[in-house]
Amino acid sequence: MKIDVSHFLDTFFLESAEHLSTIESGLLKLMASPSDAELLNSIFRAAHSIKGGAGAFGLSDVVKLTHALENLLDRMRNGLAKPSSDSVATMLQAVDFLKILTAHRDAESPAGMDETIAALNSAAGSSESPAVESSSASALGAAVSEQREADYKVVFQPHPDLLTTGCNPLLLLRNLSYAGTVLSTRIETKDLPSLAELETSRCYLSWEIIIRTGNPIGDLREVFEFVEELARVEITPLAGNPVIESVSARPEATGAQEKSVHESSIRVATEKIDKVIDLVGEMVIAQSMASELVENFSLDTQDRLKECLATLDRCVRELHERTLSVRMLPVGTLFSRVQRLVHDLAQKTGKKLNLLTSGEGTEVDRGVLELLADPLTHLIRNSADHGIEMPAERIALGKPEMGTISVSASHLAGSVLIEIEDDGGGLNLKRIREKAIAKGLIPPTSELSEERLRQLIFEPGFSTRSEVSDLSGRGVGMDVVKRNVTALNGTIEVCGTYVKILLPLTLAIMDGLIVRVSDHRFVLPLISIIETVAIRPEQLLNVAGRGEAVRVRDEVIPFLRLQKMFHLEESKLERDEDMPELAVIVERGSLKAALLVDELLGQQQLVVKSLEKHFRRIEGTLGATILGDGSAGLILDVGTLIDSLAKTDRTSKENKRISLVA
């Protein structure tokens, strides 16, 4: 019987990823509490589990690494080795290799792996290297024997307590008989007590068996493998039958491993799935009730139908929420990656860094979380590399030697708020200004407000450090961060040493404001709307070279006519000339724009559908959605709309000035 276990490989990879993050976060905590036995145990268990699984799939590199890791952890557990920053760094290195190796089926051995294994072994203070136990080799290998039949005498004298370990002497004898032909059996009953003294849980008998077999003697020994300590077992070949040593051979490599695409799958708590299933059950009941009521509809049943629909409504709502929550992950998983990063950064820069995190339990859509990883990493790097000063400088400034970076997550009215703050030097506005002038981003004479200066760091190609540092990348800085965040339909603000990122909870569903522009309906993401205002003609301004603007209270905001932008015809609907025009003020970061619309139709939760997949990308839109009445509506991308305003401004000025509307 051949059983193929390779389809459990994906489960194994998923599980390994979890174990690896346990190991990683555990190792990071280890330096702070090196004698925490439970912590060491949990790290050890995780490594151990990976090793166990990897062995079953024949992933020898993973086995080698985890074995060395486990070995070192075991010595630490037993107090034979002490965790040091070097050994922790080596273990983290091993974790990195394991991540590579368990990323997909065809992962190749990463370079430098053997050195890491050697370093782990030397940290453990042992030269041990064989990772795969001999016994597993015998499990994998097949014994080929060339042997003539021989007779053996087997003496089996169990300890009286043998039965208490679940061993059954009769089974052993049965198994022995499978190994050959039993020629004779003799039972020794001299120890058998009288019936009154007999204890049923004790074994009083012993056996002497003569067996003829063509199998090696090891096969007979194996029968008694589990009872060696609880029985006297003697196996002796009978004279006249020479025993020929068996030859064992390794099987040939089991062919090229079948290639398969690593599907993206997610692990979801059973509880979440159960709730969804419960709800679907309720819905099915409500639905069948409703159809029955419709079938036999009369005025009497009207109320019951309404009730039924209300139940259905509640179910759908709840199902909606629950299904979304399936895709939700706590931000903590991302924070633990950051923890690792800070640890590495502290080592590389020679700075003393401390990371404070809060709100790890805040749940965010998986997609948002994945896309958030890069910007967050970048911001933390910036803080560590540019923000926090060297220890000596900090002491001179009267600050604590240890620099602190804090990251927190929280829910804020349907959005996720990520805040990053450090106690470093903050943005050096003077340097930013000098740099911007040097790069020709602003004219030397320009007098920009602090807010405008801060915005400059988001410009492509802007980097205040003269020499490109190894850590913060090369010139692809804050502009990429900003692009990523805007791609998520979120906003980012920098204020001194404080960065604030606001993101929608999920990418699949958003709250939107439906507006009418001429005869078309558009949707504006609620997250980017500040207010809607009625505009009287005297509020409109025409700024030379900058197009139209509108004065709202004391602020001048660029003005965009959506109708013109999308080349729409005049509405066929009659327009009351006395009615003021309506504008929706939207923002992206600190940039604002006023969008002229004909009517505000209401607010709705929308499922975002991509246009690119079926049609093509339309400039200025995020995608489309199905509105309440079944018709389609385009969702406007506030970011690109505002950018397009900035672009017109720049080209019209014919110099590289940045349009900033503060």
Next chain:
Amino acid sequence: MAKTALIVDDSTTMRQMVAFTLREAGYQVIEAEHGQDALDKICAQPVNVVITDLNMPVMDGFTFIKNVRAMPNHKFLPILMLTTESQLSKKEQGKAAGATGWIVKPFDPEKLLQVVAKVLP
């Protein structure tokens, strides 16, 4: 009647693989994530053989085996421990706790079935 095996392991992969192998071979399989979980399950239904990991959260394998052996109706139940360690100490510790035998991880499926058949009446 199909024999029922209880498999106790905190690793889903390992559990699924053992369970799959045994089910293919016609066993009924109950899964448990750790010793405590397994104790609850073993009290709730009859089991013919137990296969348990040793390193587990909540309740480890040794404690679990001792607890099972302390139950009057499970005095003779075959209990196999899953172990990656080839050292004698683990096996001895397991035997002392009352384990019937052991399966060394990694195992190949046939080997697993052989060992299980070996201890099943």
